[in-house]
Amino acid sequence: MRDLQSPAPNPPSDIPYPESIAFVAPRFPEGSTVGGAETLLKALASRLTANGHKVSFLTTCARNHFTWANEVEPGTREIDGVNVTFFPVDSDRDIDLFLSIQESICRRRDISEEEELIWLRNNVNSRALCDHLRQNSGQYDRIIVGPYLFGLSYFAAAVVPSKTILVPCLHDEPFAYLQSFGKMFKSASAIMFNSAAEQALASRIYGIESVQASVVGMGMEPFAVDKTACAKKLGLDAPYIIYSGRREELKGTPLMLDYLAAFRSRTGRDLKLVLTGTGDYELPASLRGHVVDMGFVSEKEKHDAMAGALSFCHPSVNESFGIVILESWLADRPVLVHGCSNVLKDHCEQSNGGLWFSVYPEFEEELCFLMDNPEHSAAMGKAGREYVIREYGWEAIDRKLLAALS
Amino acid sequence: MNPDKDDMFQIGADGINASELTKQIQQRVAEKLERGVYTDARVARAERMNLAHIRDNDNFLPFYLDCLRDAVFVDISDFEITERRRFFSAPLVTLKKAIWKLLKFYTYRLWAQQNQVNGLLLSAVEGVDNRTRDKIAALEKRVAELENASSSD
Numbered sequence: 001m002r003d004l005q006s007p008a009p010n011p012p013s014d015i016p017y018p019e020s021i022a023f024v025a026p027r028f029p030e031g032s033t034v035g036g037a038e039t040l041l042k043a044l045a046s047r048l049t050a051n052g053h054k055v056s057f058l059t060t061c062a063r064n065h066f067t068w069a070n071e072v073e074p075g076t077r078e079i080d081g082v083n084v085t086f087f088p089v090d091s092d093r094d095i096d097l098f099l100s101i102q103e104s105i106c107r108r109r110d111i112s113e114e115e116e117l118i119w120l121r122n123n124v125n126s127r128a129l130c131d132h133l134r135q136n137s138g139q140y141d142r143i144i145v146g147p148y149l150f151g152l153s154y155f156a157a158a159v160v161p162s163k164t165i166l167v168p169c170l171h172d173e174p175f176a177y178l179q180s181f182g183k184m185f186k187s188a189s190a191i192m193f194n195s196a197a198e199q200a201l202a203s204r205i206y207g208i209e210s211v212q213a214s215v216v217g218m219g220m221e222p223f224a225v226d227k228t229a230c231a232k233k234l235g236l237d238a239p240y241i242i243y244s245g246r247r248e249e250l251k252g253t254p255l256m257l258d259y260l261a262a263f264r265s266r267t268g269r270d271l272k273l274v275l276t277g278t279g280d281y282e283l284p285a286s287l288r289g290h291v292v293d294m295g296f297v298s299e300k301e302k303h304d305a306m307a308g309a310l311s312f313c314h315p316s317v318n319e320s321f322g323i324v325i326l327e328s329w330l331a332d333r334p335v336l337v338h339g340c341s342n343v344l345k346d347h348c349e350q351s352n353g354g355l356w357f358s359v360y361p362e363f364e365e366e367l368c369f370l371m372d373n374p375e376h377s378a379a380m381g382k383a384g385r386e387y388v389i390r391e392y393g394w395e396a397i398d399r400k401l402l403a404a405l406s
Numbered sequence: 407m408n409p410d411k412d413d414m415f416q417i418g419a420d421g422i423n424a425s426e427l428t429k430q431i432q433q434r435v436a437e438k439l440e441r442g443v444y445t446d447a448r449v450a451r452a453e454r455m456n457l458a459h460i461r462d463n464d465n466f467l468p469f470y471l472d473c474l475r476d477a478v479f480v481d482i483s484d485f486e487i488t489e490r491r492r493f494f495s496a497p498l499v500t501l502k503k504a505i506w507k508l509l510k511f512y513t514y515r516l517w518a519q520q521n522q523v524n525g526l527l528l529s530a531v532e533g534v535d536n537r538t539r540d541k542i543a544a545l546e547k548r549v550a551e552l553e554n555a556s557s558s559d
Binding site: 249252254255258259261262265266339348349351352353354355356358359360361362365366369376379380383 | 421422423424425427428431432434435438439443444446448449451452453454455456466469
């Protein structure tokens with residue numbers, strides 16, 4: 001488990017910062033409820049709590065990001081040191097209407113602002129949460145809202161825009177181009193981006209030069225690993241690549257499986273794939289017996305699995321930060337990412353800790369390079385680790401975070 | 407084995423430069439594409455989920471169509487028919503061969519037509535792609551000429 005409870009090594013004393021902070025996110029990451037944006041918000045909330053701020057994490061009772069069913073009891077609890085209040089998701093959503101408008105958005109058809117609002121109203125919402133914010137807005141000095149994509153974020157950001165700081169976790173996807181989100185970005189008092197590439201994307205889409213914006217990201221702490229633990233546990237005697245996170249089309253899971261099947265068939269090399277995380281996927285017949293799905297595992301197991309891998313493979317083009325590739329670097333292993341994700345590619349360029357592919361032939365060449373050059377793979381892992389410690393150590397993030405909040 | 411593992415990458419003494427290394431790999435891929443190393447039905451299948459991501463890449467579609475050319479035809483030729491069971495293996499092979507002959511007789515026309523349609527569709531897409539490229543090249547040339555003319559005025 002990452003030690004988020006430890007106090008900041010050198011809490012910046014020269015920056016004035018607000019006392020009471022509310023976080024708003026559609027889910028709270030706990031157990032198998034995982035999501036990069038939510039994990040990032042939880043980490044920031046934990047850090048601010050540890051640094052002496054009064055933090056409230058306001059979220060919904062949902063765990064599943066497909067059904068959004070209310071699975072958690074409403075109410076307030078302390079979880080992992082954070083004060084979390086769960087509110088029910090609105091039950092009167094018109095799912096059919098929501099999906100029909102969503103299809104138009106995905107197909108990039110022109111839709112009116114009125115239709116956008118209908119889509120947002122029937123998206124994941126919690127009137128109870130927004131009412132709480134409205135009634136208690138005086139209690140909070142800052143309201144940190146994210147990720148941008150949800151109705152809940154849109155309506156929560158509109159409660160007290162002058163106190164709202166957006167953590168959008170923005171991707172270049174059809175939803176990002178809705179006028180309503182443009183207004184949300186422009187009305188927020190500040191925006192905290194996870195990477196320079198994400199900020200550039202927001203500037204391109206919304207023209208947000210007038211809004212106070214900064215790149216913050218999330219702090220990472222080094223961890224100890226056992227490089228052989230995963231292979232021993234799984235009985236693997238061949239090299240493997242690893243992917244951790246949600247397994248779905250948007251994250252590039254089918255692409256990775258197709259690429260691996262082609263790689264094994266074309267090169268004749270016995271390379272396995274280890275998966276951690278949740279989500280269903282269709283396994284090509286030729287990969288049966290060559291993909292090990294560990295499902296949801298502890299942080300320690302995940303890090304051990306990363307440390308024993310040839311490389312971490314991140315085939316997603318929709319990333320605003322890429323926590324898992326930073327974790328892979330902390331485990332000393334290089335990464336292989338999709339070059340159409342500017343965020344992941346930027347990390348690799350800046351760190352020299354990974355390679356990027358846009359088409360299958362590049363994927364094949366790069367994997368062969370990593371397999372044939374273990375010393376260079378190790379050097380890339382090391383360069384990545386140095387980059388994470390330098391750029392994403394909590395000390396650096398604390399300063400950026402508090403500057404953004406102030 | 408890597409099907410075309412023939413040369414080494416240049417790694418500087420100062421350590422890894424990911425941009426430079428990726429550039430070298432991309433150059434190597436470009437050379438191999440020229441030589442048809444990746445013109446392979448397996449590559450076409452692997453790229454099916456990648457089409458949306460790289461639709462803006464000028465070079466991707468011709469490469470993908472090349473690979474597809476290798477994948478487009480359904481294999482309807484004869485193949486070796488065997489039997490793993492020790493007993494009655496000879497009559498079982500004969501039975502299987504008879505079933506295959508029957509299947510082939512009744513489905514040959516269907517698959518032959520399907521292959522013809524696949525090939526024609528692919529040719530049509532290639533034709534459209536070539537025509538669009540020519541048009542864009544002509545327009546770019548025209549724009550450059552107009553820009554030159556306006557700048558010299």
